[in-house]
Amino acid sequence: MKKEIVIGIDIGGTNTDFAFVDNKGKCYLRNNIRTDKYPDIDTFLDKLCGELKNGVTSLKKKFTVISIGIGAPNGNFYTGNIQFAPNLKWKGSIPLVKMMKERMSLPVVLTNDANAAAYGEMIYGAAKGMKDFIVITLGTGLGSGIVINGEMVYGHDGFAGELGHTTVIPNGRGCGCGKKGCLETYASATGIVRTMCEILNMRKEESLIRKKELTKLTSQDIYIAAKKGDMLALEAFEITGKYVGMKLADAVAFSSPEAIILFGGLAKAGNFILDPVKKYMEQNLLSIYKNKVKLLLSDLNNENAAILGAAAIGWKQADKK
């Protein structure tokens, strides 16, 4: 008998990664195309669906494809549209689910990348068996996927889970969204670089980072310096973790989750980020929550994490997991 399989697609600003994923999380025919080479959505989807159809054909003796799950920036679960995504070239509202269904004749489900990450953790990763947890994606920005009573929180209009745009410092740093003091301006790959630059300006101590060209500084550079014991780089992680921890305490007071899982580039810094997040979260928790909420790092295979998340919503859609 043929096994069932889903297609997981992770649409990013630069690359679109995809694979056929079985119910154990094993990926087949993993591949990618350049998103930014296709300013026109139709041309992009023609190319993508061409690749996918080739895959369906080459797997058809062993597998039946039952659905397609897509994670994309600003992907809206309810409408099936990508809506005004700042990092994508396709402007306005793109009816992605409708367009994919027309091409592939399969059930298609879309959500944003952070919600996809949360599904990935629930089906394949650190949140297996949990009904109440939050995934925080620490990448270029800060995203969040919130699961309550075993269900993703989409909210009234599909836009829930924007913890990156809650306020951590009233009238603080300017944010791309137009507000000030948003958590994501401090707690993200770009946020920690801003913090590092501020520290270097304010302080006189030596630092490995001082040898770098500041306009090209990345969070990876700060991580490497921290690993070598650089005090100012460690301070940048401490400050970043402090702001994440403060806001996670707010999130706990909201939904009292079993666990909070850190996911994405900055989470790969491991204990450099985890330790200060835990310290400041616990400091800001009401006593009834103290020492109860598990703070975990993503348990997904890094390379395939985003594809697994997208595949997980495909399985969820097909109600097979």
Add this chain to the structure above:
Amino acid sequence: MKKEIVIGIDIGGTNTDFAFVDNKGKCYLRNNIRTDKYPDIDTFLDKLCGELKNGVTSLKKKFTVISIGIGAPNGNFYTGNIQFAPNLKWKGSIPLVKMMKERMSLPVVLTNDANAAAYGEMIYGAAKGMKDFIVITLGTGLGSGIVINGEMVYGHDGFAGELGHTTVIPNGRGCGCGKKGCLETYASATGIVRTMCEILNMRKEESLIRKKELTKLTSQDIYIAAKKGDMLALEAFEITGKYVGMKLADAVAFSSPEAIILFGGLAKAGNFILDPVKKYMEQNLLSIYKNKVKLLLSDLNNENAAILGAAAIGWKQADKK
């Protein structure tokens, strides 16, 4: 044929109010006993259940009582216990549901007073037909009941919804919970009194409030002064609304609700509180949420609101609404 009815009980620090409530929200045999007169929980429940049994008897020709819903400070839905409620004389963890079932031989369900308020709004009030909304109770403290996908958010352990203890001003006012800068220290009947005292200290302008003895000042006095156009009293409402609005913007980014409903003593100040809350909430919202979230005042009959909330969880428990 006899109609079904539930018992709604609202346990407060001073009074315990109760009534028999039909599915339209009509209250029968409304009555109360003094909570604070019974330092022993057994004696309290003997008195309360005596009253309830008399009620059951006098209504039995017309009604069948099918369940009991109770709202109480720190009432935990999962455990059925009242846990360490600061305003009640019964200390430690009280197995209220178990003790009521033994006395009444009826299904009993318990939740905290803010969750009961949210159920009340959902079944009888401003949130009828809504699946995603938040109720904020502005009383002595600030409580919250959060409904997502039509279900109350209890969280992993039954303690979700403590928005009163999220941080609005880092290192701000001391809170009874031991933390600093909690929303409830600014946005509650006691919080607005603290704000009013600060304003009177800092400013030289005349105010009706200056004639009051400050140690006896209540939020009601500030409301009365505001109605008379007192500028400093109006400023106290503006500041209170500002902090509520700022944190409601965070809550919207979390769960993207259809509506937020203000409930309780301070909410009775109407537009004096509603207008600044709306202004500062909108100022702090991400553009995707702006001008979409309804900000409403409670639609429940004031006198019976808490009983209706408790009754509503009784109906929900019996799965009849």
